Amino acid sequence: MRTQIIVLHRYAYSDSSWIVKALSPDVGVLSLLVKGAKSKNSQFKTGIDPLAHSEIEIRYNHHKGNSSLIIPKEAYLQNYFPKMRSNLQSLAAAQLMAEILLKLGNEKSNFAEEFKWLLNNLECLELNTVKGNSLSLWLHKLCDILGYAPTLSKCGQCGQELLQGPADLWPALGGAVCKGCLGDRKPGYDPAFLQELGNFANGKSDERQVSWLRIENFFLGHLKVHTGALDNLHSWEWLLETRRLVEC
Ligand SMILES: [Zn+2]
Known part of the structure; x- marks a missing residue:
């Protein structure tokens, strides 16, 4: 079968080959063994570089699922995103997205x-x-795709629209609560x-x-709690570093 992929990550396997982790819209996160790909004459070239969008030809066995290594026949590069790569902060943001999707894996399908x-x-970018x-925006939408998006624009208790923002967030309600429902209680979050x-x-x-950093942290924390899969995000630290670089 032919499927599109976005390369999430890859690491060396022997002197000449790569193991490539890629997201396919048809079969989820795939592990590809790309033999001889490090050689100059490899037909795979940039099609298996991290964050490349490619189309690959694979023999996919639905019974075995995507847990086993798949050996692709060819990769046809669709988009290398050269401008995105030349901007440090854009690249760091894209790397974070890729790392998160890699860590989430195929659990939720x-x-x-x-x-x-993505x-x-x-x-x-x-x-x-x-x-x-x-x-x-990306993190919020990902929460939504996974079915974990917190309710933010109306009160989870009484349903009132929250034009002024939530008075607090209650995890048990799945998100926001209004002033009236909060009553005399102190909010757990900074107003x-x-x-x-x-x-x-x-x-x-x-x-x-x-x-934005506080909002990103909130959604990241939210995803961590719900998925239990996002500890030690290296590209998050890197992203924060690139922002500091740009500031000075
Ligand atoms: Zn309410």
């Missing part, structure tokens, strides 16, 4: 949506450099952050980088 949303973001809210999150939920994107 939403690969078609995950693939579409490809869409890589294409956006290729056209424009990364925006302040890019990663927050300034709740306001930022409310603005984000209502599509106002005039926040500063420091606000």
